[in-house]
Amino acid sequence: MLRIATPYLFTAAGGTIAERSGIVSLGLEGYMLAGACGAAFGSYYGGNAWSGIVWGAAGGALFAAIHALATIRYRADQIVSGIAINILAVGATRFAIRVAFGSSSNSPRVSGGASGLLEFLGLLSILGVAGLINRTRFGLRLRAAGEHPEAAATVGISVSHIRAMAVVASGILAGLGGAFLALDQHQFSDEMTAGRGFIALAAVIFGRWQPFRAGAACLLFAAAEALEINLQGTSAIPSQFVAMIPYVLTVVALAGIVGRSVPPAALGKTGH
Amino acid sequence: MKALYPVITGALIALVVGDLLILGVGQSPADVYRLLIEGTWGNPYGLAQVLYKATTLTFTGLAVALALRAGLFNIGAEAQLALGGFFAGAFGLLLPAGFPAPLAVILCIAAAATGGAIGGAIPGALNAWFGANEVITTILLNFVVLFFLNWVVTAHLHVPETVHTRALASGTVPRLSAVIPAFRGSAANAIIVLAIIAAIVTSWLVFRTRFGYELRAVGLSPDAAEAAGIIPARVRVATFTLAGALAGMGGTNFVLGYKHYYEDGFSGGAGLIGIAVALAGRTHPIGIMLAALAFATLSQGGLAIHALVPKQMADILQGVVILGIAVASRTKS
């Protein structure tokens, strides 16, 4: 089950940071996909999983940086930019494997390994993000930037810098999540993230933008998925319905049926 | 004219990026562009395919644009499109073979609109009555709906070894090749007329009616609208439902006009590209139709230039265009 949860944990951890700083992170799916592709390339050309991990993080960071540039420096609408990033990531990764490997859907098999370490790091990332947000100077400024950027500006904090760092951090983490996927499956395939970035975002929202709750949501969603795999063929519940669970749960949470879900006050508002 | 500036900027950025990619794979942009034009507007089959794709994109573009005018983001056009196609297909299966054709078509279109409307009403209601953010709910419901439809077809309605239903006996719509022989072999069909009608009617609705006045007021200044006696929640639900209906009608392009059956996954991302179409078209029906043609050209052209450049380049350019437009239209905070 941890195997399923790890991509979610990494990505949700990253999503929490970025969203708490006030930047809508619809692009998590794209960062993850870029990370998966980067990891496949890194592992292929570098010959081992370590270069895969590094290039995976870099891939996610790259696409996150594009989002940060567009939304923070150029004040583009964060929702549109996020969707564009996702479309861009799909296209760019397809293009990359086409040009490099001549295939339209898969990369060649790459060496994996480091799964155990990455799973551990995935859990650690939630812990780390919680500590970062609640116990450090950066985290306090991050929270201020996400709730009341004007107040932060009046004490001389650069809200733009904080948000940019937060977004790139989310890209690195989501990239690691994608890297795990690719290394675990020993290849990159077209659109392999298959909506996991959105499930991670759903976990963030379901967890009310708090790292531990988001992490718990990730584990919950992963458990449901693991259960379904184990029961495949024998279950009375069709697989599609199990796949729906994370999404339905989050919609229910958003409808306030399990208590009000209040996002960071400045989320999505360009302006500082 | 000032409103076109972001679109032009977006297009220019895409052009530059495209040129770089083309040069990167060792081709000349001039050759590629020539092949692109030849493969799309330069030959009847290509042109017809462009028209076919543009038809679906017009519907999804309208669906997103209508919601935007009321201040809402409709990311759910994909699900609404799929639901529409499904309802049209399912309803059409119920009609016997000899059913009068015009009536069958109208009923199937109505069914499509209904299916899409349901797909729009749910996030609309969640937003209006529970304050649930419609961006997230529509994205989530996209997955839910697509999973659900996949199950319905694969578990119950499919023709074995396929992911589509039986062919419709009634309710199908003729291909354009029936009147324009040069279009033979392409998917273009009479639903394009419906798309144009939908654009005209939507334009009239938004700009010339009392409902449209209230819709735009809620989108521009919900507080002022509320103080004036308009009830924003009701307007939002109604708008989202209508938007869903528009996207749903887009499903008839494939189901009634092209394959004559419902196939799982037919929507193929057209809902998401609808967002790009709505933005590039500045949420104006005429702009939307033009933008739909542009994106359809890009998509079809991608296939045509495959000899020289990977068609995946078109995918990249789609994303670049959207990003370029978003960057160029600074949001006023």
Next chain:
Amino acid sequence: MLALENITKAYGTVFANYNASLKVETGEIHAVVGENGAGKTTLMRIACGELRADAGHETFDDRDVTGWNVNAAIAAGVGMVHQHFMLVPTLTVAENMILGREPFFLNPRISSQAVRELSESTGLAVDADARVSDLSVGEAQRAEILKALYHGATTLILDEPTAVLTPREIEELWKVLRGLREKGGTVILITHKLDEVMAIADTVTVMRNGQTVGQFKTNEITSDDLALAMVGREIPPAFIPARRTKNGAPVLEVEDLVVEHAVDGVTFSVSPGEIFGIAGVEGNGQHELIEAIAGYRRVTSGSILRGGVPIERTTVRRRGALGIAHIPADRRRRGLVLDYTVAENLILGRERSFGRFALDRMKMAIEAQRLITAFDIRPHDPRLLARQLSGGNQQKVVVAREMAGIRDFHVLLAAQPTRGIDIGAIETIHAHFRLARSEGRSVVLVSSDLNELLALADRIAVMLRGKFVAILDRDDATMETLGRYMAGAA
């Protein structure tokens, strides 16, 4: 010593500051005074580094600090306490305090302790561990001041600090400010209230229309002199008495109205042909009261009767049909759709009279022309966006629609109808109020301008902390009596 010279700052074609100058000596309490929109806040935001002037110089302690940023200003000990609090609601007071100068790893105990110590030494009582969203307005303001002091401010700039304080809290604030002055600090007070200036300031600089028109020592002038300098002309408290034909059943009755957190049991009734004024310091529930009667704020309990018909649970539209018109306090947010044209704004709320399905554009154009002419809305172009009009003309659009538009009214609810607009527009609006009254219609007028109330109203109620503490006939109402009721001292 802080000095600003020939400061100019423009936003587009509007000059917020034009050649404004200010000289503040160390160790004094210096008031910057002027009407709403005079440019006081802009000037002080430039002074403390939040904004950059387009032209002009600034010196601090004989150093040229022109164009400095917030960090440099804070380092020099210049801190601003804003009108709209710059506190992050979800963080505690202590966390807000240390924002900007935190240690790498946060230590809540140490920061709370530091805050508590500062709080005690300055006399600003505030709970260091409370979440800002849980604080009262007065407490939040104390926290805001404490924050500036925590950052080492020796020159404190306060922007309209008393707007939301009770009279006792104001006295406490004066004590704190005097205490700061005793310790050698400097205080700059932005305000539009002349009595405050005379009570607390040593020196006062008057601003009008973005320019500084004079600097005076408060022990050398009177408040009348100040008032004259502020508006540039005599303010005639001209009251034109109404014809006392107040017959007929009341057109509006409010009984024991309670609105959560704002209105605490208000009862009054309005007769036909009457202007009923409501005075009070902003923030005592007047706006919520009006919004509840207009229909877009929920009523917790109590009743509202319009011509005998209970309306406390009906929609805004229904109340409009029953003859209630409304000029909202916030014209940009509530009164107008800024991105609609003047013509479209003139039918807002009444669009159903212009077509059930398709809108009758000819009818709209005629209506627009009629109202633009009647109210002299400038420029005379119905196709201009409301955003492009000046504040006064924007307000005229709202007033024209509500008072002379296609839908007739019996009761007009006017909240701060002349705030921040030019004299000409004010006079037009006042004339229309008087006309309505003479035609037997009624107006409920909420205003923080006592002169306006004394000039127009037949009866004046004073609202304090959600209740009416007095309802006076015009004959019994003077500046002094009203002021005393408003301060809670009567």
